Amino acid sequence: MSTLQATAALAGKRILIGKPGLDGHDIGAKIIALTLRNAGAEVIYTGLRRSPMQIAQVAIDEGVDAVGLSILSGSHKELVGDVITVLRERGAHDVKVFVGGTIPAEDQPYLRELGVAGVFTADMPLERVVAQLAECLS
Amino acid sequence: MSNGENAAVMDIPRLGEPALRPVSPSGIDVPTSVTDPGGVADDASRIGLPGEFPFTRGIFPDGYQGRLWTIRQYSGFGTAEESNERYKFLLAQGQTGLSVALDLPTQCGFDPTHPMARPEIGKVGVSLSNLSEAEILFDGLDLSKISTSFTINGTAAIIYAMYLAVADKQNVPRSKLTGTIQNDILKEYVARGTWIFPVRPSMRLIADTILYSNEVSPRFNPISIAGAHVRDAGATAAEEMAYTLANGLAYVDELRARGGDVEKFARRLSFFFYVHMDFFDEIAKFRAGRRLWARFMKERYEAKDARAQHFRFGVVCGGSSLVAPQPYNNVVRVAVETMAAVLGGAQSIFTCAFDEAFQIPTEFSAELAVRTQQIIAYESGIGRTVDPLGGSYFLEQHTDRMEQKILEVMAEIDAYGGVVRAIEDGWIQLRLAERGLDRKLNTDSGLNVIVGQNHFKKVDEEIRVGEVFTLDPTVAQRALEKFQRVLETRQQSAVDQALAKLAAAAARDDENVMPYLVDCCHAYATVGEMVACLKKHWGEFKEPVNL
Numbered sequence: 189m190s191t192l193q194a195t196a197a198l199a200g201k202r203i204l205i206g207k208p209g210l211d212g213h214d215i216g217a218k219i220i221a222l223t224l225r226n227a228g229a230e231v232i233y234t235g236l237r238r239s240p241m242q243i244a245q246v247a248i249d250e251g252v253d254a255v256g257l258s259i260l261s262g263s264h265k266e267l268v269g270d271v272i273t274v275l276r277e278r279g280a281h282d283v284k285v286f287v288g289g290t291i292p293a294e295d296q297p298y299l300r301e302l303g304v305a306g307v308f309t310a311d312m313p314l315e316r317v318v319a320q321l322a323e324c325l326s
Numbered sequence: 327m328s329n330g331e332n333a334a335v336m337d338i339p340r341l342g343e344p345a346l347r348p349v350s351p352s353g354i355d356v357p358t359s360v361t362d363p364g365g366v367a368d369d370a371s372r373i374g375l376p377g378e379f380p381f382t383r384g385i386f387p388d389g390y391q392g393r394l395w396t397i398r399q400y401s402g403f404g405t406a407e408e409s410n411e412r413y414k415f416l417l418a419q420g421q422t423g424l425s426v427a428l429d430l431p432t433q434c435g436f437d438p439t440h441p442m443a444r445p446e447i448g449k450v451g452v453s454l455s456n457l458s459e460a461e462i463l464f465d466g467l468d469l470s471k472i473s474t475s476f477t478i479n480g481t482a483a484i485i486y487a488m489y490l491a492v493a494d495k496q497n498v499p500r501s502k503l504t505g506t507i508q509n510d511i512l513k514e515y516v517a518r519g520t521w522i523f524p525v526r527p528s529m530r531l532i533a534d535t536i537l538y539s540n541e542v543s544p545r546f547n548p549i550s551i552a553g554a555h556v557r558d559a560g561a562t563a564a565e566e567m568a569y570t571l572a573n574g575l576a577y578v579d580e581l582r583a584r585g586g587d588v589e590k591f592a593r594r595l596s597f598f599f600y601v602h603m604d605f606f607d608e609i610a611k612f613r614a615g616r617r618l619w620a621r622f623m624k625e626r627y628e629a630k631d632a633r634a635q636h637f638r639f640g641v642v643c644g645g646s647s648l649v650a651p652q653p654y655n656n657v658v659r660v661a662v663e664t665m666a667a668v669l670g671g672a673q674s675i676f677t678c679a680f681d682e683a684f685q686i687p688t689e690f691s692a693e694l695a696v697r698t699q700q701i702i703a704y705e706s707g708i709g710r711t712v713d714p715l716g717g718s719y720f721l722e723q724h725t726d727r728m729e730q731k732i733l734e735v736m737a738e739i740d741a742y743g744g745v746v747r748a749i750e751d752g753w754i755q756l757r758l759a760e761r762g763l764d765r766k767l768n769t770d771s772g773l774n775v776i777v778g779q780n781h782f783k784k785v786d787e788e789i790r791v792g793e794v795f796t797l798d799p800t801v802a803q804r805a806l807e808k809f810q811r812v813l814e815t816r817q818q819s820a821v822d823q824a825l826a827k828l829a830a831a832a833a834r835d836d837e838n839v840m841p842y843l844v845d846c847c848h849a850y851a852t853v854g855e856m857v858a859c860l861k862k863h864w865g866e867f868k869e870p871v872n873l
Contacts, residue, residue: 210430210431210433211519212430212514212520212521218759218762219762233873234871235871236519236869237434237519239442261430261446262450263446266445290684309650310646311779314767314770
């Protein structure tokens with residue numbers, strides 16, 4: 189059995205993992221939350237069925253460095269756009285936004301244009317997810 | 327062969343040959359050499375004959391000779407009109423049962439006008455916000471002749487009520503209806519997330535649907551107790567079966583507490599699982615599960631009728647065992663999994679399309695998935711003889727060991743205080759998350775071999791398939807317009823009256839809410855209205871978020 193090596197790659201970072209919308213497939217979000225915590229980050233997980241408004245507000249209240257949004261229902265364009273809009277409207281310009289889930293390759297340029305800092309799909313090794321986050325947040 | 331002809335093969339780097347480990351994914355040790363002279367002494371109490379207790383070898387003496395499994399593809403997207411067309415196409419392809427996928431607002435009990443619903447309308451299934459949509463969905467389909475399976479849980483009682491109302495409208499007697507509602511809320515709290523009410527009122531609602539269905543539509547399966555979703559999230563085959571049996575027993579206890587007769591309701595309980603890639607884990611899982619369930623029903627609940635001891639199940643082949651890199655490999659995976667399902671004795675099979683790992687299937691990929699089953703059914707001959715692997719020294723041993731693993735997990739749940747408490751506390755959820763992480767790490771490290779993803783990758787492969795299905799962007803707008811028209815044309819006083827009666831029934835523990843839900847549907851009350859009415863009395867589930 190593989191075990192997760194505790195590292196300090198994300199030490200001192202606060203990261204919110206959110207499940208916007210109605211999609212109930214949360215295993216990916218939970219795996220990422222556990223992984224980032226093992227990498228030293230302080231992780232807040234919203235639980236299911238949060239509105240973009242709620243997620244953005246929690247991110248601001250908690251003063252997080254990054255928000256990870258997990259969406260597998262195909263509604264990523266709308267939901268990610270809404271979270272970013274609320275974050276920016278409320279002055280959270282430095283909070284980086286990442287997206288995970290079933291995100292078709294052809295939608296990634298659109299998400300980047302919205303301001304998404306990275307897209308993680310299920311086949312990406314967790315080590316690479318951590319490394320990419322660490323680089324983006326350094 | 328010249329180097330030129332072999333160019334494609336030459337591009338494949340060998341990153342170290344993965345080893346074949348002598349342990350199954352469920353953690354069962356397997357022999358690496360044959361130590362048994364062959365054959366197992368036929369132990370009637372463990373193995374017996376097909377069609378005889380404990381049904382290890384199948385619930386029917388003639389296997390698929392009497393009746394082939396149902397080929398049932400999960401389908402439905404966009405509007406009711408588009409789904410209706412797709413169903414007609416699939417039936418014309420030789421599919422024998424319909425499977426309805428519903429969009430998330432319908433599954434979670436929100437009308438299309440709710441702010442949470444808007445981005446999700448018609449995305450992962452069809453929007454069935456009220457009876458008028460169901461009338462369109464089944465237009466031209468004779469409900470007395472087709473069997474319809476609904477993947478619906480939180481709002482299963484309402485969708486079942488709607489199906490009864492459509493049958494009433496088509497003048498089809500309810501007693502002729504066949505099909506299934508998933509209606510398994512316990513696993514929703516653990517893995518799929520379309521819960522609405524707290525655990526205990528949800529258990530009451532499920533008992534209401536089962537008891538009512540047994541009376542009015544006795545050929546309809548009012549529940550399909552599903553392990554598939556915990557499996558796809560990371561559980562092993564043994565854990566999948568253990569959680570499912572534990573949930574099944576919790577429903578049996580609830581039904582008995584409500585005065586249900588086990589001889590009657592147990593005959594209509596059905597199950598639903600994933601089939602992933604480990605061939606013998608899968609076959610053993612089904613054989614062990616069938617034996618355990620029969621024993622629980624006979625020994626613990628004293629069910630005498632064999633049909634009340636039968637473990638009937640459908641499966642889905644694919645899911646998270648399918649991956650995006652080298653997508654055509656998935657065709658092979660689904661074929662292997664389908665063979666395991668057949669050798670395990672499944673009653674219905676859904677084969678995922680090879681492109682489901684990254685998109686809604688196209689007509690081409692959906693057809694190929696159906697053809698895969700037809701080839702296995704009619705060309706391979708593996709379904710010709712009932713349980714052809716029965717008595718194999720390895721399979722019988724693996725079945726016994728699988729049974730032990732399943733019982734160990736069930737004992738842990740019992741020790742915690744039972745499934746209901748374990749779910750309310752978030753204990754099973756956390757266990758599953760940790761298991762999901764294990765599986766992911768083992769995939770990342772290459773210990774779990776996935777050809778094309780972590781071994782035998784091609785250099786610079788671009789993940790692309792020929793045809794991409796795109797959802798019509800006007801779906802949401804059209805659904806909203808139709809919804810508004812229904813609100814304007816229905817008789818509001820009838821709606822208010824039906825909802826008031828539903829509220830009164832929900833407030834009483836000794837009343838069955840089903841007839842009131844059917845009346846609400848006939849009055850064109852919306853799913854959102856019915857759910858809001860029930861929420862007022864029952865409250866909402868508070869998700870334990872403990873990681």
